Amino acid sequence: xxxxxxxxxxxxxxxADESRLRLLSLVAQRERSVQELAMLLALKxxxxxxxxxxxxxxxxxxxxxxxxxxxxxxxxGSLAGLARSVLGxxxxxxxxxxxxPAAWDDHVLGAFVLPDGTLKTIPASRKKxxxxxxxxxxxxxxxxxxxxxxxxxxxxxxxxxxxxLRREMIGYHMLAREHGIYWRLDESEWRDESGQAA
Amino acid sequence: xxxxxxxxxxxxxxxADESRLRLLSLVAQRERSVQELAMLLALKxxxxxxxxxxxxxxxxxxxxxxxxxxxxxxxxGSLAGLARSVLGxxxxxxxxxxxxPAAWDDHVLGAFVLPDGTLKTIPASRKKxxxxxxxxxxxxxxxxxxxxxxxxxxxxxxxxxxxxLRREMIGYHMLAREHGIYWRLDESEWRDESGQAA
DNA sequence: AGAAAGATTAGATATCTATCTAATTAGATG
DNA sequence: CATCTAATTAGATAGATATCTAATCTTTCT
Numbered sequence: 001x002x003x004x005x006x007x008x009x010x011x012x013x014x015x016a017d018e019s020r021l022r023l024l025s026l027v028a029q030r031e032r033s034v035q036e037l038a039m040l041l042a043l044k045x046x047x048x049x050x051x052x053x054x055x056x057x058x059x060x061x062x063x064x065x066x067x068x069x070x071x072x073x074x075x076x077g078s079l080a081g082l083a084r085s086v087l088g089x090x091x092x093x094x095x096x097x098x099x100x101p102a103a104w105d106d107h108v109l110g111a112f113v114l115p116d117g118t119l120k121t122i123p124a125s126r127k128k129x130x131x132x133x134x135x136x137x138x139x140x141x142x143x144x145x146x147x148x149x150x151x152x153x154x155x156x157x158x159x160x161x162x163x164x165l166r167r168e169m170i171g172y173h174m175l176a177r178e179h180g181i182y183w184r185l186d187e188s189e190w191r192d193e194s195g196q197a198a
Numbered sequence: 199x200x201x202x203x204x205x206x207x208x209x210x211x212x213x214a215d216e217s218r219l220r221l222l223s224l225v226a227q228r229e230r231s232v233q234e235l236a237m238l239l240a241l242k243x244x245x246x247x248x249x250x251x252x253x254x255x256x257x258x259x260x261x262x263x264x265x266x267x268x269x270x271x272x273x274x275g276s277l278a279g280l281a282r283s284v285l286g287x288x289x290x291x292x293x294x295x296x297x298x299p300a301a302w303d304d305h306v307l308g309a310f311v312l313p314d315g316t317l318k319t320i321p322a323s324r325k326k327x328x329x330x331x332x333x334x335x336x337x338x339x340x341x342x343x344x345x346x347x348x349x350x351x352x353x354x355x356x357x358x359x360x361x362x363l364r365r366e367m368i369g370y371h372m373l374a375r376e377h378g379i380y381w382r383l384d385e386s387e388w389r390d391e392s393g394q395a396a
Numbered sequence: 397a398g399a400a401a402g403a404t405t406a407g408a409t410a411t412c413t414a415t416c417t418a419a420t421t422a423g424a425t426g
Numbered sequence: 427c428a429t430c431t432a433a434t435t436a437g438a439t440a441g442a443t444a445t446c447t448a449a450t451c452t453t454t455c456t
Contacts, residue, residue, distance in 0.1 A: 013214040024290055025293035035403085069403080082284065083282070089275065093272075125432080241416095323402080
Protein backbone atom coordinates (compact mmCIF):
# COMPACT_ATOMS: atom_id res chain seq x y z
CA UNK A 1 0.00 0.00 0.00
CA UNK A 2 2.12 2.87 1.25
CA UNK A 3 5.51 1.63 0.24
CA UNK A 4 6.99 4.58 -1.54
CA UNK A 5 9.99 6.00 0.18
CA UNK A 6 8.62 9.37 1.36
CA UNK A 7 5.57 7.78 2.96
CA UNK A 8 7.56 5.05 4.61
CA UNK A 9 9.96 7.67 5.88
CA UNK A 10 7.18 9.72 7.45
CA UNK A 11 5.92 6.69 9.34
CA UNK A 12 9.32 5.69 10.60
CA UNK A 13 10.09 9.23 11.70
CA UNK A 14 6.80 9.39 13.54
CA UNK A 15 7.55 6.16 15.37
CA ALA A 16 11.17 7.00 16.09
CA ASP A 17 10.40 8.97 19.21
CA GLU A 18 9.98 7.63 22.70
CA SER A 19 7.21 10.03 23.67
CA ARG A 20 5.15 9.16 20.63
CA LEU A 21 5.60 5.43 21.13
CA ARG A 22 4.44 5.77 24.73
CA LEU A 23 1.50 7.88 23.61
CA LEU A 24 0.49 5.22 21.13
CA SER A 25 0.81 2.60 23.80
CA LEU A 26 -1.36 4.53 26.24
CA VAL A 27 -4.13 5.30 23.77
CA ALA A 28 -4.04 1.68 22.61
CA GLN A 29 -5.16 0.64 26.09
CA ARG A 30 -8.11 3.01 26.30
CA GLU A 31 -9.33 6.46 25.30
CA ARG A 32 -7.41 9.25 26.98
CA SER A 33 -7.53 13.02 27.16
CA VAL A 34 -4.62 15.28 26.31
CA GLN A 35 -3.97 16.40 29.84
CA GLU A 36 -4.11 12.88 31.13
CA LEU A 37 -1.54 11.81 28.54
CA ALA A 38 0.65 14.82 29.26
CA MET A 39 0.54 14.07 32.95
CA LEU A 40 1.34 10.37 32.53
CA LEU A 41 4.37 11.13 30.36
CA ALA A 42 5.52 14.11 32.43
CA LEU A 43 5.15 16.43 29.45
CA LYS A 44 3.45 19.78 29.07
CA UNK A 45 0.12 19.74 27.30
CA UNK A 46 1.29 21.58 24.19
CA UNK A 47 3.99 18.98 23.70
CA UNK A 48 1.57 16.10 23.98
CA UNK A 49 -0.85 17.92 21.71
CA UNK A 50 1.86 18.41 19.13
CA UNK A 51 2.75 14.72 19.10
CA UNK A 52 -0.88 13.68 18.90
CA UNK A 53 -1.42 15.95 15.93
CA UNK A 54 1.40 14.23 14.09
CA UNK A 55 0.05 10.78 14.92
CA UNK A 56 -3.40 11.86 13.80
CA UNK A 57 -2.16 13.20 10.47
CA UNK A 58 -0.77 9.74 9.78
CA UNK A 59 -4.00 8.06 10.75
CA UNK A 60 -2.46 6.33 13.74
CA UNK A 61 -4.94 7.79 16.23
CA UNK A 62 -8.54 9.03 16.14
CA UNK A 63 -10.10 11.83 18.16
CA UNK A 64 -13.53 12.19 19.66
CA UNK A 65 -14.57 15.54 21.04
CA UNK A 66 -16.81 15.77 24.09
CA UNK A 67 -17.31 19.18 25.65
CA UNK A 68 -13.93 20.76 25.46
CA UNK A 69 -11.92 17.67 26.15
CA UNK A 70 -10.75 15.55 23.27
CA UNK A 71 -10.45 11.82 23.68
CA UNK A 72 -7.70 10.19 21.68
CA UNK A 73 -7.58 6.54 20.91
CA UNK A 74 -5.34 4.29 18.87
CA UNK A 75 -6.61 3.43 15.40
CA UNK A 76 -6.49 -0.37 15.30
CA GLY A 77 -4.93 -1.84 12.20
CA SER A 78 -3.34 1.42 11.16
CA LEU A 79 0.09 -0.10 11.54
CA ALA A 80 -0.73 -3.26 9.64
CA GLY A 81 -0.14 -1.57 6.31
CA LEU A 82 3.25 -0.37 7.44
CA ALA A 83 4.15 -3.79 8.72
CA ARG A 84 3.16 -5.36 5.44
CA SER A 85 5.25 -2.96 3.42
CA VAL A 86 8.25 -3.86 5.55
CA LEU A 87 7.71 -7.58 5.86
CA GLY A 88 8.72 -8.56 2.37
CA UNK A 89 12.38 -8.20 1.51
CA UNK A 90 11.45 -7.45 -2.08
CA UNK A 91 9.53 -4.38 -0.96
CA UNK A 92 12.70 -2.96 0.48
CA UNK A 93 14.59 -3.58 -2.71
CA UNK A 94 11.85 -1.81 -4.64
CA UNK A 95 12.37 1.44 -2.78
CA UNK A 96 15.18 2.77 -4.92
CA UNK A 97 13.45 4.96 -7.35
CA UNK A 98 15.59 7.33 -9.28
CA UNK A 99 19.04 5.84 -9.01
CA UNK A 100 20.27 4.82 -12.47
CA PRO A 101 21.65 1.28 -12.10
CA ALA A 102 24.68 1.96 -14.27
CA ALA A 103 25.74 5.09 -12.41
CA TRP A 104 28.60 3.40 -10.66
CA ASP A 105 30.08 1.88 -13.82
CA ASP A 106 29.80 5.21 -15.61
CA HIS A 107 31.57 6.84 -12.73
CA VAL A 108 34.48 4.41 -12.93
CA LEU A 109 34.73 4.60 -16.71
CA GLY A 110 34.64 8.36 -16.57
CA ALA A 111 37.66 8.28 -14.30
CA PHE A 112 39.79 5.98 -16.48
CA VAL A 113 38.73 6.51 -20.07
CA LEU A 114 39.99 9.57 -21.91
CA PRO A 115 37.76 11.56 -24.30
CA ASP A 116 39.45 9.91 -27.29
CA GLY A 117 38.41 6.48 -26.06
CA THR A 118 41.82 5.34 -24.84
CA LEU A 119 42.61 4.14 -21.37
CA LYS A 120 44.41 6.59 -19.09
CA THR A 121 45.76 3.85 -16.82
CA ILE A 122 44.80 0.33 -15.86
CA PRO A 123 42.86 0.50 -12.57
CA ALA A 124 44.83 -1.05 -9.75
CA SER A 125 41.79 -2.23 -7.86
CA ARG A 126 40.18 -5.43 -9.08
CA LYS A 127 36.75 -3.93 -8.68
CA LYS A 128 37.42 -1.08 -11.09
CA UNK A 129 39.62 -3.10 -13.38
CA UNK A 130 36.80 -5.52 -13.97
CA UNK A 131 34.49 -2.69 -15.01
CA UNK A 132 37.04 -1.33 -17.48
CA UNK A 133 37.70 -4.80 -18.91
CA UNK A 134 33.98 -5.37 -19.38
CA UNK A 135 33.81 -2.10 -21.25
CA UNK A 136 36.74 -3.05 -23.49
CA UNK A 137 35.10 -6.38 -24.23
CA UNK A 138 32.46 -4.54 -26.22
CA UNK A 139 35.05 -4.31 -29.01
CA UNK A 140 34.64 -8.04 -29.52
CA UNK A 141 31.68 -9.59 -31.31
CA UNK A 142 29.93 -12.50 -29.68
CA UNK A 143 30.45 -15.80 -31.49
CA UNK A 144 33.35 -14.62 -33.65
CA UNK A 145 36.80 -16.21 -33.29
CA UNK A 146 39.95 -14.04 -33.10
CA UNK A 147 43.62 -14.95 -33.62
CA UNK A 148 45.94 -13.50 -30.98
CA UNK A 149 47.27 -10.79 -33.27
CA UNK A 150 43.78 -9.44 -33.81
CA UNK A 151 43.04 -9.52 -30.09
CA UNK A 152 46.14 -7.47 -29.41
CA UNK A 153 45.25 -5.00 -32.12
CA UNK A 154 41.77 -4.43 -30.74
CA UNK A 155 43.09 -3.95 -27.23
CA UNK A 156 45.84 -1.60 -28.36
CA UNK A 157 43.21 0.77 -29.72
CA UNK A 158 42.52 1.37 -25.99
CA UNK A 159 45.87 0.85 -24.29
CA UNK A 160 49.39 -0.15 -25.27
CA UNK A 161 49.74 -2.99 -22.74
CA UNK A 162 47.73 -5.60 -24.58
CA UNK A 163 49.59 -8.48 -22.94
CA UNK A 164 48.48 -7.57 -19.44
CA LEU A 165 44.97 -6.69 -20.45
CA ARG A 166 44.52 -9.83 -22.50
CA ARG A 167 45.71 -11.94 -19.58
CA GLU A 168 43.28 -10.15 -17.27
CA MET A 169 40.36 -10.73 -19.61
CA ILE A 170 41.18 -14.40 -19.61
CA GLY A 171 41.46 -14.35 -15.84
CA TYR A 172 37.99 -12.93 -15.48
CA HIS A 173 36.65 -15.49 -17.96
CA MET A 174 35.54 -12.74 -20.29
CA LEU A 175 37.73 -14.16 -23.05
CA ALA A 176 38.51 -17.84 -23.66
CA ARG A 177 41.50 -19.27 -25.57
CA GLU A 178 42.22 -22.57 -27.32
CA HIS A 179 45.13 -23.31 -29.71
CA GLY A 180 45.94 -19.63 -30.04
CA ILE A 181 42.34 -18.71 -30.97
CA TYR A 182 40.27 -16.41 -28.72
CA TRP A 183 36.55 -15.83 -28.37
CA ARG A 184 34.31 -13.78 -26.23
CA LEU A 185 32.35 -15.45 -23.41
CA ASP A 186 28.86 -14.62 -22.27
CA GLU A 187 28.43 -12.35 -19.26
CA SER A 188 27.03 -15.24 -17.29
CA GLU A 189 30.45 -16.91 -17.47
CA TRP A 190 32.43 -14.04 -16.02
CA ARG A 191 34.17 -14.25 -12.68
CA ASP A 192 33.29 -11.64 -10.09
CA GLU A 193 35.68 -9.38 -8.24
CA SER A 194 36.81 -12.07 -5.85
CA GLY A 195 37.29 -14.69 -8.54
CA GLN A 196 34.06 -16.57 -7.99
CA ALA A 197 31.79 -17.60 -10.80
CA ALA A 198 28.65 -15.51 -11.12
CA UNK B 199 10.53 -11.08 19.87
CA UNK B 200 12.05 -7.63 20.15
CA UNK B 201 9.05 -5.73 21.39
CA UNK B 202 10.36 -3.87 24.39
CA UNK B 203 10.33 -0.15 23.97
CA UNK B 204 14.08 0.57 23.82
CA UNK B 205 14.67 -2.06 21.15
CA UNK B 206 11.71 -0.99 19.08
CA UNK B 207 12.90 2.58 19.37
CA UNK B 208 16.38 1.72 18.09
CA UNK B 209 14.91 0.05 15.03
CA UNK B 210 12.58 2.90 14.22
CA UNK B 211 15.35 5.45 14.67
CA UNK B 212 17.58 3.44 12.36
CA UNK B 213 14.90 3.33 9.69
CA ALA B 214 13.84 6.95 10.10
CA ASP B 215 16.53 8.30 7.81
CA GLU B 216 16.37 8.61 4.06
CA SER B 217 20.00 7.71 3.46
CA ARG B 218 19.73 4.54 5.49
CA LEU B 219 16.51 3.48 3.77
CA ARG B 220 18.15 3.96 0.39
CA LEU B 221 21.19 2.04 1.56
CA LEU B 222 19.01 -0.83 2.63
CA SER B 223 17.25 -0.74 -0.66
CA LEU B 224 20.49 -0.83 -2.64
CA VAL B 225 22.04 -3.67 -0.69
CA ALA B 226 18.78 -5.57 -0.94
CA GLN B 227 19.24 -5.68 -4.71
CA ARG B 228 22.78 -7.03 -4.64
CA GLU B 229 26.04 -6.92 -2.73
CA ARG B 230 27.68 -3.51 -2.85
CA SER B 231 30.90 -1.92 -1.66
CA VAL B 232 31.08 1.14 0.55
CA GLN B 233 32.43 3.42 -2.13
CA GLU B 234 29.84 2.27 -4.60
CA LEU B 235 27.08 3.02 -2.11
CA ALA B 236 28.56 6.38 -1.22
CA MET B 237 28.79 7.27 -4.88
CA LEU B 238 25.22 6.19 -5.67
CA LEU B 239 23.80 8.24 -2.80
CA ALA B 240 26.11 11.21 -3.35
CA LEU B 241 27.57 10.86 0.11
CA LYS B 242 31.15 10.76 1.33
CA UNK B 243 32.48 7.34 2.22
CA UNK B 244 32.75 7.98 5.97
CA UNK B 245 29.08 8.92 6.03
CA UNK B 246 28.03 5.76 4.24
CA UNK B 247 30.33 3.74 6.46
CA UNK B 248 28.76 5.26 9.54
CA UNK B 249 25.24 4.40 8.41
CA UNK B 250 26.25 0.87 7.45
CA UNK B 251 27.78 0.34 10.87
CA UNK B 252 24.49 1.26 12.50
CA UNK B 253 22.52 -1.05 10.20
CA UNK B 254 24.99 -3.84 10.90
CA UNK B 255 24.74 -3.44 14.67
CA UNK B 256 21.01 -4.03 14.32
CA UNK B 257 21.51 -7.08 12.15
CA UNK B 258 19.91 -5.48 9.13
CA UNK B 259 22.93 -5.99 6.88
CA UNK B 260 25.81 -8.47 6.65
CA UNK B 261 29.37 -7.81 5.53
CA UNK B 262 31.78 -9.96 3.58
CA UNK B 263 35.39 -8.87 3.36
CA UNK B 264 37.41 -9.47 0.21
CA UNK B 265 40.80 -7.85 -0.04
CA UNK B 266 40.28 -4.47 1.45
CA UNK B 267 36.86 -3.90 0.06
CA UNK B 268 33.86 -4.91 2.15
CA UNK B 269 30.72 -6.10 0.46
CA UNK B 270 27.51 -5.25 2.25
CA UNK B 271 24.27 -7.01 1.63
CA UNK B 272 20.82 -6.88 3.14
CA UNK B 273 20.03 -9.56 5.70
CA UNK B 274 16.83 -11.13 4.41
CA GLY B 275 14.13 -11.56 6.99
CA SER B 276 15.78 -9.24 9.48
CA LEU B 277 12.82 -6.90 9.32
CA ALA B 278 10.24 -9.61 9.72
CA GLY B 279 10.62 -9.57 13.50
CA LEU B 280 10.10 -5.85 13.60
CA ALA B 281 7.08 -6.10 11.34
CA ARG B 282 5.59 -8.77 13.55
CA SER B 283 6.02 -6.72 16.70
CA VAL B 284 4.20 -3.87 15.01
CA LEU B 285 1.49 -5.84 13.29
CA GLY B 286 -0.52 -6.72 16.33
CA UNK B 287 -2.30 -3.85 18.00
CA UNK B 288 -1.97 -5.57 21.36
CA UNK B 289 1.79 -5.45 21.11
CA UNK B 290 1.62 -1.69 20.97
CA UNK B 291 -0.57 -1.56 24.02
CA UNK B 292 1.89 -3.78 25.84
CA UNK B 293 4.70 -1.28 25.51
CA UNK B 294 3.80 0.78 28.55
CA UNK B 295 6.06 -0.56 31.19
CA UNK B 296 6.53 1.54 34.24
CA UNK B 297 3.55 3.87 34.18
CA UNK B 298 1.33 3.18 37.19
CA PRO B 299 -2.22 2.97 35.85
CA ALA B 300 -3.66 4.99 38.75
CA ALA B 301 -1.23 7.87 38.41
CA TRP B 302 -3.77 10.14 36.81
CA ASP B 303 -6.41 9.60 39.47
CA ASP B 304 -3.86 10.14 42.21
CA HIS B 305 -2.84 13.34 40.55
CA VAL B 306 -6.40 14.64 40.49
CA LEU B 307 -7.12 13.61 44.06
CA GLY B 308 -3.89 15.20 45.24
CA ALA B 309 -5.06 18.47 43.76
CA PHE B 310 -8.49 18.51 45.39
CA VAL B 311 -8.22 16.60 48.65
CA LEU B 312 -6.65 18.32 51.65
CA PRO B 313 -4.35 16.44 54.05
CA ASP B 314 -7.18 16.12 56.58
CA GLY B 315 -9.28 14.22 54.03
CA THR B 316 -11.72 17.02 53.24
CA LEU B 317 -12.45 18.37 49.81
CA LYS B 318 -10.85 21.71 48.96
CA THR B 319 -13.40 22.47 46.22
CA ILE B 320 -15.65 20.51 43.92
CA PRO B 321 -13.88 20.10 40.56
CA ALA B 322 -15.62 22.06 37.84
CA SER B 323 -14.68 19.67 35.07
CA ARG B 324 -16.76 16.54 34.73
CA LYS B 325 -13.66 14.48 34.18
CA LYS B 326 -12.10 15.40 37.50
CA UNK B 327 -15.38 15.57 39.37
CA UNK B 328 -16.07 11.98 38.46
CA UNK B 329 -12.76 10.90 39.94
CA UNK B 330 -13.40 12.74 43.19
CA UNK B 331 -16.92 11.31 43.45
CA UNK B 332 -15.59 7.81 42.90
CA UNK B 333 -13.16 8.41 45.71
CA UNK B 334 -15.88 9.66 48.04
CA UNK B 335 -17.98 6.63 47.21
CA UNK B 336 -15.50 4.51 49.15
CA UNK B 337 -17.17 5.80 52.30
CA UNK B 338 -20.19 3.70 51.38
CA UNK B 339 -20.34 -0.05 51.90
CA UNK B 340 -21.56 -2.17 49.02
CA UNK B 341 -24.95 -3.75 49.65
CA UNK B 342 -25.83 -1.59 52.62
CA UNK B 343 -28.88 0.74 52.48
CA UNK B 344 -28.61 4.34 53.70
CA UNK B 345 -31.35 6.84 54.64
CA UNK B 346 -30.83 10.32 53.21
CA UNK B 347 -29.67 11.79 56.51
CA UNK B 348 -26.87 9.26 56.75
CA UNK B 349 -25.80 9.89 53.16
CA UNK B 350 -25.56 13.59 53.89
CA UNK B 351 -23.57 12.96 57.05
CA UNK B 352 -21.03 10.77 55.23
CA UNK B 353 -20.62 13.31 52.46
CA UNK B 354 -20.26 16.20 54.87
CA UNK B 355 -17.21 14.56 56.40
CA UNK B 356 -15.63 15.52 53.06
CA UNK B 357 -17.43 18.69 52.02
CA UNK B 358 -20.26 20.88 53.31
CA UNK B 359 -22.30 20.86 50.07
CA UNK B 360 -23.81 17.43 50.47
CA UNK B 361 -26.85 18.32 48.35
CA UNK B 362 -24.83 18.98 45.21
CA LEU B 363 -22.50 16.06 45.70
CA ARG B 364 -25.33 13.66 46.42
CA ARG B 365 -27.10 14.77 43.27
CA GLU B 366 -23.91 14.29 41.26
CA MET B 367 -23.36 10.78 42.57
CA ILE B 368 -26.87 9.92 41.49
CA GLY B 369 -26.21 11.50 38.12
CA TYR B 370 -23.18 9.31 37.55
CA HIS B 371 -25.14 6.23 38.67
CA MET B 372 -22.75 5.66 41.51
CA LEU B 373 -25.57 5.94 43.98
CA ALA B 374 -29.19 4.83 43.45
CA ARG B 375 -32.29 6.06 45.33
CA GLU B 376 -35.76 4.67 45.94
CA HIS B 377 -38.33 5.93 48.51
CA GLY B 378 -35.71 8.06 50.22
CA ILE B 379 -33.32 5.12 50.65
CA TYR B 380 -29.88 5.15 48.94
CA TRP B 381 -27.44 2.38 48.05
CA ARG B 382 -24.15 2.13 46.31
CA LEU B 383 -24.01 0.78 42.76
CA ASP B 384 -21.30 -1.39 41.27
CA GLU B 385 -18.59 0.27 39.21
CA SER B 386 -19.89 -1.45 36.10
CA GLU B 387 -23.08 0.64 36.41
CA TRP B 388 -21.38 4.02 36.48
CA ARG B 389 -21.78 6.55 33.69
CA ASP B 390 -18.62 7.83 32.05
CA GLU B 391 -17.55 11.43 31.62
CA SER B 392 -19.88 12.05 28.72
CA GLY B 393 -22.86 10.45 30.40
CA GLN B 394 -22.71 7.11 28.57
CA ALA B 395 -22.98 3.81 30.31
CA ALA B 396 -19.71 1.93 30.61
C1' DA C 397 -22.08 38.08 29.80
C1' DG C 398 -17.96 36.78 32.25
C1' DA C 399 -14.87 33.37 33.89
C1' DA C 400 -12.74 29.05 33.68
C1' DA C 401 -11.17 24.71 31.57
C1' DG C 402 -9.18 22.06 27.88
C1' DA C 403 -6.82 22.16 23.90
C1' DT C 404 -4.23 24.05 20.07
C1' DT C 405 -1.10 27.47 17.72
C1' DA C 406 3.03 30.47 17.63
C1' DG C 407 7.63 31.34 18.68
C1' DA C 408 12.00 30.37 21.10
C1' DT C 409 15.55 27.26 22.66
C1' DA C 410 18.43 23.42 23.56
C1' DT C 411 19.49 18.85 22.32
C1' DC C 412 20.31 15.42 18.95
C1' DT C 413 22.19 13.75 14.70
C1' DA C 414 23.55 13.53 9.68
C1' DT C 415 27.23 15.01 7.37
C1' DC C 416 31.77 16.63 6.43
C1' DT C 417 37.18 16.81 6.73
C1' DA C 418 41.27 14.91 8.62
C1' DA C 419 43.74 11.17 10.52
C1' DT C 420 44.29 6.14 11.16
C1' DT C 421 44.08 1.17 10.24
C1' DA C 422 44.34 -2.89 7.33
C1' DG C 423 45.20 -5.14 2.93
C1' DA C 424 47.22 -5.54 -1.63
C1' DT C 425 50.59 -4.25 -5.10
C1' DG C 426 55.02 -3.61 -7.18
C1' DC D 427 59.65 -2.16 2.17
C1' DA D 428 57.29 1.73 0.25
C1' DT D 429 53.03 2.88 -1.96
C1' DC D 430 48.29 2.80 -2.87
C1' DT D 431 43.51 1.59 -2.05
C1' DA D 432 39.31 0.80 0.76
C1' DA D 433 37.42 1.46 4.85
C1' DT D 434 36.93 3.05 9.44
C1' DT D 435 37.54 6.22 13.48
C1' DA D 436 37.85 10.93 15.51
C1' DG D 437 36.36 15.50 15.84
C1' DA D 438 33.77 19.46 14.19
C1' DT D 439 29.61 21.70 12.33
C1' DA D 440 25.22 22.71 10.50
C1' DG D 441 20.48 21.42 10.32
C1' DA D 442 16.53 19.06 12.33
C1' DT D 443 13.34 18.46 16.14
C1' DA D 444 11.48 17.71 20.91
C1' DT D 445 10.30 20.56 24.36
C1' DC D 446 9.03 24.68 26.70
C1' DT D 447 6.41 29.36 27.62
C1' DA D 448 3.05 32.59 26.03
C1' DA D 449 -0.93 33.59 23.49
C1' DT D 450 -5.33 32.24 21.21
C1' DC D 451 -9.54 29.64 20.46
C1' DT D 452 -13.68 27.01 21.82
C1' DT D 453 -16.81 25.13 24.96
C1' DT D 454 -18.83 24.96 29.45
C1' DC D 455 -20.31 26.67 33.89
C1' DT D 456 -21.89 30.42 37.07
